[in-house]
Amino acid sequence: MKVAPNPEPLLTPPAMASAKLRIERVVKTFQNATQTVEALQPMSLDVQEGEYVVLFGPSGCGKSTLLNLVAGFEEPTDGTIFLDGKEVKGPGNDRLMMFQEHALFPWLNVIDNVMYGLKWERAYRFRFRARRKRAMELLEMVHLTEFARSSIHELSGGMKQRVALARALAPDPQVLLIDEPFPALDALVRAKLYAQLQDILVRTRKTILSVTHDPHEAACLADRVVVFTARPGRLKTQIQIDLPRPRDINDPQVADYARGIAAELEDTNEEEFGTKP
Amino acid sequence: MKKNSERNHKYYVLGFYLLLLGSWQLFSSLNLIQDYLFPAPVDVARRLWQLGSEGFLWPSIEATLARMAVGFSISAGTGLIIGLLMGMSRLINGCLRSLFLGLQTLPTAGWVPISVLLFGLSDHGIYFVIIMSSVAAVAIATSDGILNISPIYLRAARTLGTPAYAMPSHIILPAALPGIITGIKLGWTLGWHGAVSAELIKSSVGLGYLLYMGRELNDVSQVIAIMLITILFGLLLDRFLFGLIERSVRIRWGLESNAA
Ligand SMILES: Nc1ncnc2c1ncn2[C@@H]1O[C@H](COP(=O)(O)OP(=O)(O)OP(=O)(O)O)[C@@H](O)[C@H]1O
Numbered sequence: 306m307k308v309a310p311n312p313e314p315l316l317t318p319p320a321m322a323s324a325k326l327r328i329e330r331v332v333k334t335f336q337n338a339t340q341t342v343e344a345l346q347p348m349s350l351d352v353q354e355g356e357y358v359v360l361f362g363p364s365g366c367g368k369s370t371l372l373n374l375v376a377g378f379e380e381p382t383d384g385t386i387f388l389d390g391k392e393v394k395g396p397g398n399d400r401l402m403m404f405q406e407h408a409l410f411p412w413l414n415v416i417d418n419v420m421y422g423l424k425w426e427r428a429y430r431f432r433f434r435a436r437r438k439r440a441m442e443l444l445e446m447v448h449l450t451e452f453a454r455s456s457i458h459e460l461s462g463g464m465k466q467r468v469a470l471a472r473a474l475a476p477d478p479q480v481l482l483i484d485e486p487f488p489a490l491d492a493l494v495r496a497k498l499y500a501q502l503q504d505i506l507v508r509t510r511k512t513i514l515s516v517t518h519d520p521h522e523a524a525c526l527a528d529r530v531v532v533f534t535a536r537p538g539r540l541k542t543q544i545q546i547d548l549p550r551p552r553d554i555n556d557p558q559v560a561d562y563a564r565g566i567a568a569e570l571e572d573t574n575e576e577e578f579g580t581k582p
Numbered sequence: 583m584k585k586n587s588e589r590n591h592k593y594y595v596l597g598f599y600l601l602l603l604g605s606w607q608l609f610s611s612l613n614l615i616q617d618y619l620f621p622a623p624v625d626v627a628r629r630l631w632q633l634g635s636e637g638f639l640w641p642s643i644e645a646t647l648a649r650m651a652v653g654f655s656i657s658a659g660t661g662l663i664i665g666l667l668m669g670m671s672r673l674i675n676g677c678l679r680s681l682f683l684g685l686q687t688l689p690t691a692g693w694v695p696i697s698v699l700l701f702g703l704s705d706h707g708i709y710f711v712i713i714m715s716s717v718a719a720v721a722i723a724t725s726d727g728i729l730n731i732s733p734i735y736l737r738a739a740r741t742l743g744t745p746a747y748a749m750p751s752h753i754i755l756p757a758a759l760p761g762i763i764t765g766i767k768l769g770w771t772l773g774w775h776g777a778v779s780a781e782l783i784k785s786s787v788g789l790g791y792l793l794y795m796g797r798e799l800n801d802v803s804q805v806i807a808i809m810l811i812t813i814l815f816g817l818l819l820d821r822f823l824f825g826l827i828e829r830s831v832r833i834r835w836g837l838e839s840n841a842a
């Protein structure tokens with residue numbers, strides 16, 4: 306299924322270097338015994354350093370697939386993904402993924418979970434104290450220091466997600482990939498979490514690619530919202546969110562953007578189900 | 583409400599056992615069963631007391647437990663390693679799983695004759711029977727535990743930069759722990775069967791030996807007393823030691839809730 310190699314380089318090297326993350330005409334098809342599923346059609350996307358990009362689109366349009374490709378869990382069927390101009394091959398903690406389920410390790414307590422990723426970092430390799438110090442700082446950032454010694458099963462859903470966030474931030478990844486991080490939390494907890502997340506983002510200036518189903522979440526967090534078409538996923542539109550941070554999820558301006566984003570999704574659904582008059 | 587009915591349930595079970603014991607005693611007292619064929623509970627209790635005070639009981643329990651400690655440690659360690667290999671290589675799993683499942687159909691006592699032929703009457707033969715009775719169960723449960731690891735843990739480990747050489751010790755074994763403990767619990771029970779079976783034939787101390795002596799001396803009370811002791815210790819370790827560990831791990835891993 307490989308397309309014939311292009312004789313001309315697509316982009317000049319300086320342009321390549323400008324984007325932190327470059328997704329270049331990436332295609333992904335899944336092949337099983339009975340059928341081929343086209344999850345992503347040629348998809349190109351640049352993410353700048355320090356930018357927060359939210360992927361938004363109908364269920365099954367390939368958002369998680371794209372994150373998995375960037376994380377290196379899967380290989381693109383065609384096309385290439387570059388991080389800092391270097392091709393992405395396999396998982397690595399320069400592009401840390403936060404999962405839909407928290408994926409914390411139940412055999413470790415809270416602080417050991419946060420420290421876990423540091424163990425494999427050269428700077429922290431044999432330095433337990435340094436690891437613990439860094440982990441405590443991160444737990445402080447997500448307001449969970451009193452729970453450092455708790456077991457994972459003793460935490461609430463929102464607390465688990467905050468620990469997962471601390472664990473993902475610990476090795477100081479350049480890119481954070483977040484797949485529907487805060488599902489099924491009540492509105493109050495969510496609003497608080499968004500505030501916290503933005504606070505952390507402003508401080509750490511991470512490049513973030515995240516997926517959400519909630520237009521309010523997208524409007525509240527993103528610099529740019531990328532709307533997908535229904536499967537097979539393609540880029541439909543992009544919406545730039547020009548609001549100062551920190552944003553409040555209940556701000557009317559955020560709500561305006563949210564409405565605009567939701568409207569895009571309705572369009573795609575109508576195309577898919579053919580209900581447009 | 584639920585608690586209440588659970589407590590009632592416990593009382594019913596207790597009542598059942600008291601009824602069982604009472605009717606057994608009643609049948610014997612009314613001479614409905616001949617006491618040289620089948621002793622009354624009080625005879626069994628008296629014999630047990632005698633065995634204890636004459637200094638036969640404790641050394642025997644100790645000997646059997648000591649053999650289990652040696653044999654089962656080897657078996658659990660080996661089973662764990664084999665299970666780990668099975669869990670990580672489809673080829674090894676394919677070959678060994680069928681072999682182990684086949685071997686598991688052999689009753690534990692079936693290993694005794696060959697152990698006598700291979701090891702004579704030494705304790706090594708008893709270790710052999712314990713190991714052969716339980717190693718397959720531990721290996722299969724370990725490999726099942728590994729194959730059932732939620733892929734999310736593996737992905738999380740990889741995205742956090744875990745190098746390949748550290749995966750077994752840092753992720754795979756701990757993530758498979760609930761399955762492994764279930765296997766060890768089952769292995770313990772099978773090994774316990776094996777130990778007592780082997781002692782029946784080839785030892786001069788141990789619970790199996792006391793069973794054997796009871797038969798030689800036509801002492802039904804002793805046989806029944808030792809059977810009860812064997813059940814008691816098997817159960818004690820299975821239910822209380824391994825059972826409690828299993829439960830606490832399952833709660834911690836989020837597989838069971840701790841709301842009792
Ligand atoms: N491993 C796989 N094997 C086969 N098909 C797959 C696989 N993973 C995803 N797909 C298919 O690819 C398509 C896109 O899946 P993906 O999980 O990326 O969707 P999504 O946009 O994340 O959806 P949702 O919003 O519901 O999470 C779906 O149709 C799905 O069935």
Ligand SMILES: [Mg+2]
Pocket residue numbers: 368369370
């Ligand atoms: Mg998804």
